[in-house]
Amino acid sequence: MDQEGRADRLAEGTAEDRIPRIDAYGFERPEDFDYVFYEEFFSRYLVVLTRRAIKWSKLMQGNNGVEKSLKVKRYIRKGIPGEHRALIWMMVSGAQAQMDQNPGYYRKLLEGEKKERLVEAVLTDINRTFPDNVQFHRSADPCLQHALYNVLVAYGHHNKNVGYCQGMNFITGYLILITRDEEKSFWLLDALIGRILPDYYSPAMTGLKVDQEVLGELVRMKIPAVANLMDRQGVMWTLVVSRWFICLFIDILPVETVLRIWDCLFFEGSKILFRVALTLIKQHQASILEARNFPDVCEKFKEIIKGPFVTECHTFMQKIFIEPGSLPMKTITKLRETCKVRLLAL
Incomplete structure (x- = not known):
């Protein structure tokens, strides 16, 4: 030049x-x-x-x-x-109704006695939460770490069956970034963990394990060549998709794409996660099928979550309602029952 x-x-x-x-x-x-x-x-x-x-x-x-x-x-x-996101999430998830029916409840949880083990677990993960986000740096003003701590500790005392589980810090961090409100973030977290994704974050993580198996069955039904490859190479679904489910695609896909997925997740429920996963796999089927061994398969699954396809969030969201085809909730429910029986038998 x-x-x-x-x-x-x-x-x-x-x-x-x-x-x-x-x-x-x-x-x-x-x-x-x-x-x-x-x-x-x-x-x-x-x-x-x-x-x-x-x-x-x-x-x-x-x-x-x-x-x-x-x-x-x-x-x-x-x-x-963006200006309407927090309000719409609150309304369609039922979080607003719960908050309205329980005035002062969140504050009461914060003021109550704290379990030492819960507090320690939360504090351990606070500094690991979004080190690449300037709003979670200790030097930030305001620093969102304080709000994150409050919501996680309050939720651990609210839902004693769950307490605190890794992954919840990232989800709560996203909720705080969008709502800018601790109490709203608390009730949205409750909508996700208590109703939309039951048993994902319980100590045994049964719901999470079941849904990874359900994805495997859906791939077998809709993208059989990939399912056969996974079987031949002995790759368990949990090795390649567990973070997709436990973090609801946070740190997997670009921020705006994740928020568009969550828009639908709060309204339509957990089947959206299957639509996203199936679309990623189907869109990159040819590339995945090039894998010749176990490490190749793992590498292909790292590649399919990068690039223009996932960045173009509007086109991507159109695809998730087309690519997987019909996905009725009754099919997912039936597969969940079958996979749960199989898992508990192990």
Whole structure:
């Protein structure tokens, strides 16, 4: 490039110059972040966000909440604008109703006596939670570690069957980033752990183990070539997808994609996790089938959660409702029963 061309480029600035190194949620962008692709994607996505924001504003005009309906379901699948996300999650998950029915309960939990083992477990994980997010650094003002500690300790005393389990810190951290409110984060966590994902975070993690087996059965039904490969190479599903389920795709997929998944998770329930997992596998079926041994398979599953496909969150969310085909809840329920019996027999 000649000197004049270099000057023109500097004057215009590169994508890396224009896009902040810290995203809107406080996460530092990784070293290998593709600024050029992201700028192209976001310029398109901004048009979608603007259009959706106008539609949501009309839907909520003169109304403090939303009722469950096919229209709301359609709107949620197309994405909730950031300014409405906390409110909609609270309404459609039942968290708002629980909070309204239990005034002062969260504060009472915080003021009550604390179990030493629970507090120690939470404190151990606090500094490990989002080290790449500036809002969770001890030097941040305000530092979200304090809110994270409060919600996790309060929840551990509220749900004694669960207490505290690794993975809950990341989920709670996301809730705090979106709601900016401890009590709302507490009730949303309760909606997830108590109703939407039962037994995922209990000491035995039975629900989590069952759902990983259910995914294996769904892959066998819908993407049999991949299921056969997993069998031949002796790869257990828990080795490649356990973090997908336990962290609800946090630190697996890009932030905005995770939030779009959670929009649907709070409204439609846990089957959304299967739709996401099946879409990732089906979209990359050809690549996965190139694996020749156990390490290859594991490497392929690391590759399928990166790149443009998962960054283009709007297109990705359209795909999860098309690629896996029909996925009725009664099928998942039946598979859960079968897989639970099999697991408990081991």
